[in-house]
Amino acid sequence: MATGKSYILDDQIGFVLRRVTQRHLAIFTDAIPEVTTTQFAALAKLAEMGPLSQNLLGRLTAMDAATIKGVVDRLRKQDLIETTADPDDRRRLTVSLTEAGRALFERVLPAAHAITARTLAPLSDEERQALQAILLKLA
């Protein structure tokens, strides 16, 4: 039997995932240059859920505490979000969309849907369904 000694980088799931992510990022940046993918994720989650503590926003957008802090800082610098102290818990920072943030989100929403569609464009409907189901098992 073969020893399994060989290792073809291009066949490894991690490498393929990285290339797919790169292609998606390129599509995103082309369609929505105003914010990055992670910044948009934060805006989308705030639009979906309303104001959230910084930490919870990070958990809901899959960013650790250090990463979400940077994203929040940069979004605040653009006046797309604002942060206020939580009166009930002095550790917490409440993050909410500004008017400008909500306006931007709604303005680019069609583009955001188009990004998902364009990313999945090479696939048939069945393949899209299969991909979604499979990736959910891996997330």
Place this chain on the structure above:
Amino acid sequence: MATGKSYILDDQIGFVLRRVTQRHLAIFTDAIPEVTTTQFAALAKLAEMGPLSQNLLGRLTAMDAATIKGVVDRLRKQDLIETTADPDDRRRLTVSLTEAGRALFERVLPAAHAITARTLAPLSDEERQALQAILLKLA
């Protein structure tokens, strides 16, 4: 009909891809703490192809010129690779594995295969085949 106004972050392909990538990274770091995913990709490609120019190595590992430079610098600092001037093209830098680099690669190879297996563990054989085929179309 619905306007399609809603946007659920967790359903977007880009977000799901990011979470899957995060899980894979955690599995990798746990199994091979010596080098990062990108560093290992570079080692693997050099092991697979032999010495390569820095730029070509970058293309084959899906890193742009700036990124591969950093990776090469750090691998060289660990004496896992070495760089030499190309006598035929003075622009080029030839990158090759050192003895230590090849030894490390071969030592962690079983772990690398295990990483792919562990990442795909939640899937059936059919799902793995489907995923591989679908991601290739998206890469």
Place this chain on the structure above:
DNA sequence: CCCGGATCGTTTGCATGCAAATTATCCTGC
């Protein structure tokens, strides 16, 4: 009531990643 564990936010350090500009070199067509 208070103490020890948990949570929240911050900071530092390191490693990707991409964009854009720069320099050096190569190569091709005229």
Place this chain on the structure above:
DNA sequence: GCAGGATAATTTGCATGCAAACGATCCGGG
């Protein structure tokens, strides 16, 4: 043979990402 375009490497600037350590605060149990 040389001028202009392409390629290789570098550098800078910005934005993730994760790990680890830290101080402040909260909370539950004794």
